[in-house]
Amino acid sequence: MNYQNTLAFAQEQDRNDPLHHFKERFYFPQVNRQDAIYFCGNSLGLQPKSAQMYIDNEMYKWANMAVEGHFKGEEPWFNYHELLAGGAARVVGAKDNEVVIMNQLTVNLHLMLVSFYRPAGRRFKIITEAGAFPSDQYALESQTRFHGYNPEEAIVELFPREGEHTLRTEDILASIKAHGEELALVMMGGINYYTGQVFDMKAITKAGHAAGAFVGFDLAHAAGNIPMQLHDWEVDFAVWCTYKYLNSGPGGVAGIYVHERFANDPDIPRFAGWWGHDAKERFKMKKGFMPMEGAPGWQLSNGQILPMAVHRAALQLFGEAGMDNLRTKSEQLTGYLAFLIDDVPGGEELLEMITPRDPQARGCQISLLVKQNARQLFDMLMEAGIIVDYREPNVIRVAPTPLYNSFEEVYRFSEILHQCLQRH
Numbered sequence: 001m002n003y004q005n006t007l008a009f010a011q012e013q014d015r016n017d018p019l020h021h022f023k024e025r026f027y028f029p030q031v032n033r034q035d036a037i038y039f040c041g042n043s044l045g046l047q048p049k050s051a052q053m054y055i056d057n058e059m060y061k062w063a064n065m066a067v068e069g070h071f072k073g074e075e076p077w078f079n080y081h082e083l084l085a086g087g088a089a090r091v092v093g094a095k096d097n098e099v100v101i102m103n104q105l106t107v108n109l110h111l112m113l114v115s116f117y118r119p120a121g122r123r124f125k126i127i128t129e130a131g132a133f134p135s136d137q138y139a140l141e142s143q144t145r146f147h148g149y150n151p152e153e154a155i156v157e158l159f160p161r162e163g164e165h166t167l168r169t170e171d172i173l174a175s176i177k178a179h180g181e182e183l184a185l186v187m188m189g190g191i192n193y194y195t196g197q198v199f200d201m202k203a204i205t206k207a208g209h210a211a212g213a214f215v216g217f218d219l220a221h222a223a224g225n226i227p228m229q230l231h232d233w234e235v236d237f238a239v240w241c242t243y244k245y246l247n248s249g250p251g252g253v254a255g256i257y258v259h260e261r262f263a264n265d266p267d268i269p270r271f272a273g274w275w276g277h278d279a280k281e282r283f284k285m286k287k288g289f290m291p292m293e294g295a296p297g298w299q300l301s302n303g304q305i306l307p308m309a310v311h312r313a314a315l316q317l318f319g320e321a322g323m324d325n326l327r328t329k330s331e332q333l334t335g336y337l338a339f340l341i342d343d344v345p346g347g348e349e350l351l352e353m354i355t356p357r358d359p360q361a362r363g364c365q366i367s368l369l370v371k372q373n374a375r376q377l378f379d380m381l382m383e384a385g386i387i388v389d390y391r392e393p394n395v396i397r398v399a400p401t402p403l404y405n406s407f408e409e410v411y412r413f414s415e416i417l418h419q420c421l422q423r424h
């Protein structure tokens with residue numbers, strides 16, 4: 001696309017954008033009594049206007065049916081998770097029964113590690129990206145300790161080459177190969193939260209399997225941001241949260257994916273609870289765990305209906321928009337952002353884009369390393385009505401989402417960035 005640095009061009013793109021109207025289906029926070037330019041969907045997605053209605057429905061059922069709501073009515077809570085499976089499966093590219101919506105992300109990561117990090121003999125190492133989100137680091141560290149290993153020895157962190165900010169796929173694959181028989185697990189982000197780099201999940205999975213290891217991804221920054229084909233890529237497991245790009249509310253319910261070749265295996269080790277037990281037998285309260293088929297067999301507790309109701313509202317929007325349409329717009333929108341940032345006078349000296357330039361290697365987030373007084377620039381942007389986020393020590397993350405952001409907002413951002421740089 002031939003971008004132009006004018007408001008008229010941006011507005012023209014919005015007029016031609018088939019997804020533009022989705023903007024009206026979200027609430028925008030107010031700054032200086034107008035809608036903020038909200039580029040923070042990578043941290044907390046906006047509230048779909050329909051979420052209230054979905055919650056109210058369940059509140060109404062609770063008020064009027066109380067315990068009967070578990071089994072009676074049109075959408076009983078007993079199998080409420082099934083209402084989410086199709087929409088969630090399409091977001092990550094899986095079969096319906098390979099996903100289940102439950103718990104929260106870090107809890108789910110631990111549950112998946114119980115099943116897929118099973119070190120034995122020489123095979124005990126985990127390959128992961130250096131600088132992974134801290135919760136993931138702590139989860140891996142504590143799991144290796146739990147199995148009696150020293151995390152320093154068991155966890156292999158991959159660093160970018162000297163002078164580079166992101167990992168090269170060839171280096172990731174080479175490292176997997178080099179650790180070969182010592183490798184128990186490859187566990188990385190699908191997209192790194194800090195740099196916004198998309199990892200080649202298909203190639204990494206293939207290499208991990210060739211080395212005889214399991215392969216799983218944390219999709220916190222990928223789910224709802226880029227299309228994926230977890231099933232076809234033969235990824236073993238994945239986890240994600242729903243409050244970022246998936247707009248399902250602070251601390252919202254999370255998801256897991258388990259490839260069917262494990263999901264349907266009753267003998268795979270797992271931590272069990274009654275909600276993962278064979279649904280027909282669940283209320284017989286009998287001894288002896290018999291897992292449900294598929295990812296639902298990892299459920300522990302009865303469903304968190306209120307956050308699930310919000311997630312349903314959000315998945316409805318994703319279903320209407322379609323991940324492929326969102327991706328098409330996203331590449332154009334984020335490409336426009338990169339083009340405009342490059343064009344901002346004074347940007348060259350102060351800002352470095354650490355997100356990959358290749359559109360295939362990034363989602364909608366662009367991370368700007370600010371060489372001087374990063375925090376001050378961030379504060380100026382926020383005061384001017386732009387909501388982005390700041391990550392220590394010097395990075396501002398800017399994420400225009402294709403679902404509710406516009407080309408005009410990206411244009412206005414670049415104007416405000418320009419004004420801020422003049423005062424910086």
Ligand SMILES: *Cc1c(COP(=O)(O)O)cnc(C)c1O
Nearest residue numbers: 104105106133135193218220241
């Ligand atoms: C946002 C995020 C988390 C947060 O974990 P919670 O359990 O939802 O608090 C973890 N890992 C990654 C990669 C994230 O981006």
